[in-house]
Amino acid sequence: MSITKQNKINYPGGTKVKVSKLPTNYSNRGMALEDDINLTNNYYIDNDIAYIYKKPTPIKITKVDYPSRQKAVIKEAFFTTPSTTDYNGIYKGKYIDFEAKETNSKSSFSLANIHKHQIKHLENIYRHGGISFLIIRFNKLNKTYLLKAEDLISFLENEKRKSIPLDFFEKYGIIIEEKYNPRLDYLKIIDFLYGGSYGK
Amino acid sequence: MSITKQNKINYPGGTKVKVSKLPTNYSNRGMALEDDINLTNNYYIDNDIAYIYKKPTPIKITKVDYPSRQKAVIKEAFFTTPSTTDYNGIYKGKYIDFEAKETNSKSSFSLANIHKHQIKHLENIYRHGGISFLIIRFNKLNKTYLLKAEDLISFLENEKRKSIPLDFFEKYGIIIEEKYNPRLDYLKIIDFLYGGSYGK
Numbered sequence: 001m002s003i004t005k006q007n008k009i010n011y012p013g014g015t016k017v018k019v020s021k022l023p024t025n026y027s028n029r030g031m032a033l034e035d036d037i038n039l040t041n042n043y044y045i046d047n048d049i050a051y052i053y054k055k056p057t058p059i060k061i062t063k064v065d066y067p068s069r070q071k072a073v074i075k076e077a078f079f080t081t082p083s084t085t086d087y088n089g090i091y092k093g094k095y096i097d098f099e100a101k102e103t104n105s106k107s108s109f110s111l112a113n114i115h116k117h118q119i120k121h122l123e124n125i126y127r128h129g130g131i132s133f134l135i136i137r138f139n140k141l142n143k144t145y146l147l148k149a150e151d152l153i154s155f156l157e158n159e160k161r162k163s164i165p166l167d168f169f170e171k172y173g174i175i176i177e178e179k180y181n182p183r184l185d186y187l188k189i190i191d192f193l194y195g196g197s198y199g200k
Numbered sequence: 201m202s203i204t205k206q207n208k209i210n211y212p213g214g215t216k217v218k219v220s221k222l223p224t225n226y227s228n229r230g231m232a233l234e235d236d237i238n239l240t241n242n243y244y245i246d247n248d249i250a251y252i253y254k255k256p257t258p259i260k261i262t263k264v265d266y267p268s269r270q271k272a273v274i275k276e277a278f279f280t281t282p283s284t285t286d287y288n289g290i291y292k293g294k295y296i297d298f299e300a301k302e303t304n305s306k307s308s309f310s311l312a313n314i315h316k317h318q319i320k321h322l323e324n325i326y327r328h329g330g331i332s333f334l335i336i337r338f339n340k341l342n343k344t345y346l347l348k349a350e351d352l353i354s355f356l357e358n359e360k361r362k363s364i365p366l367d368f369f370e371k372y373g374i375i376i377e378e379k380y381n382p383r384l385d386y387l388k389i390i391d392f393l394y395g396g397s398y399g400k
Contacts, residue, residue: 051324053284056258059274074259077274084253088288093329095295124251129293 033102033137033144036183037087043182044091050187052089052096058082084121085132091187095130097122098186102137108163109136111156119156122149131190135176136169145173146189233302233337233344236383237287243382244291250387252289252296258282284321285332291387295330297322298386302337308363309336311356319356322349331390335376336369345373346389 037054044050063076085099099122101113114134125132132149147164151172155164174189237254244250263276285299299322301313314334325332332349347364351372355364374389 048324051321051328056256057261058256059259059277061257072279074274074277074279077259077277079272079274090295090297090325090328090330093295095290095293095330097290121251124248125290128251128290130290130295 032139033100033135036178037100037135037186040182040184040186041087041089044187050089050091050096052087052091054086055082055084055088081115081117083117085118091131091190095125095128096190097125097130097132098135100135100137102139104139105163106138106140106166108165109138109169110163112162119152123153126150126153131194135184135186136173138166138169141166144176144178144184145169146176146186147173148193232339233300233335236378237300237335237386240382240384240386241287241289244387250289250291250296252287252291254286255282255284255288281315281317283317285318291331291390295325296390297325297330297332298335300335300337302339304339305363306338306340306366308365309338309369310363312362319352323353326350326353331394335384335386336373338366338369341366344376344378344384345369346376346386347373348393 034054041050041052041054044052058080059077060080061074061077063074065073065075067073085097087100088095088097090096099114099118101109103109103113122132122134126149134147134149134152135144136147137144147169151168152164155168155172174193176184176186176189178184234254241250241252241254244252258280259277260280261274261277263274265273265275267273285297287300288295288297290296299314299318301309303309303313322332322334326349334347334349334352335344336347337344347369352364355368355372374393376384376386376389378384
């Protein structure tokens with residue numbers, strides 16, 4: 001992957017280093033989709049199209065060392081459950097909010113991959129006039145779908161199943177084509193879904 | 201302060217504990233204003249008025265231990281510079297974005313307290329149709345101002361000063377009164393500033 005602006009960090013000692021990403025193995029979250037979305041968001045930012053960012057990973061800090069005033073080092077911390085979704089921002093004056101997940105299943109997306117309060121969050125955003133959705137990649141099918149929060153909620157209201165079958169995505173989702181740049185042009189789908197009504 | 205929903209965390213071991221907030225001493229950021237804003241945002245959420253959240257503190261994780269699959273412990277991490285502002289969310293369909301800072305000065309707010317890319321971010325949000333602003337508290341005057349991004353940008357374009365004098369806030373800012381609940385009803389100011397044009 002390319003090195004993104006957000007990944008340039010200043011170590012407390014003052015040495016500027018570039019890091020490509022966080023260690024990948026502490027989470028089940030796939031990094032490939034995340035990389036594609038981050039690259040896409042950088043494209044949107046660089047071209048002044050939209051300002052959508054990934055939120056930092058929420059952690060609970062329990063121990064910090066201060067070798068000097070400018071050099072705080074976190075010595076113990078734990079990953080915590082996120083209150084909201086990973087991505088939010090603004091596009092054409094509208095509030096955009098989504099969660100992105102990958103699955104290795106070929107037939108369905110397990111709802112165990114999304115916290116209940118994240119689904120509630122997507123619903124809240126939708127009710128308040130924002131645009132909220134899921135981006136779900138079926139790794140083994142090489143397909144990435146955008147599914148509107150409205151359709152997710154409709155599924156949950158009408159089904160008792162603990163996973164969303166692929167055919168639901170085929171029927172209600174929209175495939176996001178992979179391209180060179182931007183990698184995953186999901187805002188094109190947003191334009192399509194919401195027509196000109198959300199344009200300026 | 202009250203314990204907020206966001207502060208309920210699950211320790212990796214599975215024991216549910218409540219923590220009131222992060223350690224306060226690793227940052228110059230005042231916690232009193234932050235507490236007031238968090239309480240206010242919780243009030244908005246509980247009353248289904250707006251969904252505005254504080255972003256997690258961005259950190260760079262360099263070492264993680266895995267005593268078991270479910271018990272990742274971060275053993276080394278560093279605070280990094282945020283790419284955006286601390287708070288964003290949705291209100292009446294509009295994208296809301298702001299940064300909040302305290303100062304102990306009685307006469308001005310030093311711009312050294314805000315990163316340049318955060319100011320650029322506020323400007324980007326404004327240009328794209330969002331509502332962006334600063335909330336600045338003068339601790340020793342017991343006054344909290346909301347200053348629109350437009351006015352901040354206008355100041356920066358017309359002044360060479362490295363701090364914004366109090367009289368600029370008095371002229372262009374609006375005082376946010378402190379109340380019992382919600383503590384700092386900044387959305388009332390937003391309603392006042394943007395009239396009915398942003399309402400649904």
